[in-house]
Amino acid sequence: MSGLKLFRTDTMNSGMTEVVPRLAELEADVQGLVEAHMETLLSVRFLASEYSTGPVHGGRIDSLALDENGAPVIVEYKRGTDAGVINQGLFYLAWLMDHRVEFEHLVRDRLGVPTASQILWSGPRLICIAGDFTRYDVHAVREHRRSIDLVRYRFFGTDLLGLETVASVSGGRQVVRRARRQAVAVAAAGAQEASMRELAGAVDEVLLGLGEGVSRVERKTYRAYQRLRNFACLCPPQRSKLLVYLKVDPKDVDLVPGFTRDVSGLGHHGTGGLEVQLRTLRDVEQAQELFRASYAAA
16 A cells, blocks of 8 residues: 555546545554444454453453454554564464463354354464554564464545555465365265366465465365455365355356356355356366456455
8 A cells, every 4th residue: 555546536627636645643543443344344253342361461452353264363453563563463362372262252242152163263363454564574474373464554535444465374274284185085086076176176276376365264164265354265066066155246247057146145155245156177267257356356
């Protein structure tokens, strides 16, 4: 966003007026706005604000949340640039992993017993939202084994908020690879099953190759690909097809029977309102434009 310029058009006078970006006056202004609209901005469900870590740790977590894959999320905010935001967040993340029962009780009270029973403890996340980050911050997150997202914010005028992902690192890739090997080992041998596994591998390669910052989260009923938020969910192979769900508005797509389907009002595994059905490698090629659109939207 450091290089982004925003202009408001004046159609009456055929002119342009630059909307100058600005930082918040107070850190609490950013926190309050994000907490009020967490699902829209970050695709996470709000749990608690200024959560006390008790007298021993003596701290307060800015925001606690749960992402769309069931992973615990800590969100820390800074008005401007602060070299301590990552270390502070990692300190709270360590506390969270040592207090799983307490977090599960919080989820149960806020979101219900079924949600609390499906928390993804293998992939806790830290999201740092600040006015800016240094190159040392970006390097630091790549050296850690945790899932960390650095998000730069800017206010434009009085009614616009911009969020830019500066860096995104997944700490759960070893877990994902192990789960993937287990899934392949369990799959029955046979030409059709092998073909579906090959197809799933091709989809995996395409989705991971869309750009930097793509991480992969393994759940029992789907595999999520995210860029701060999910942009694709790949379900386990069926006998003759793969189902991929994308964060693309079905109204913006020319739906093709047997290939794309509007599932925005239907229940299904994963997230996304557009279902893509893949049977061959040619289908994967045809779906790449939709994959890119969903990635860009995330």
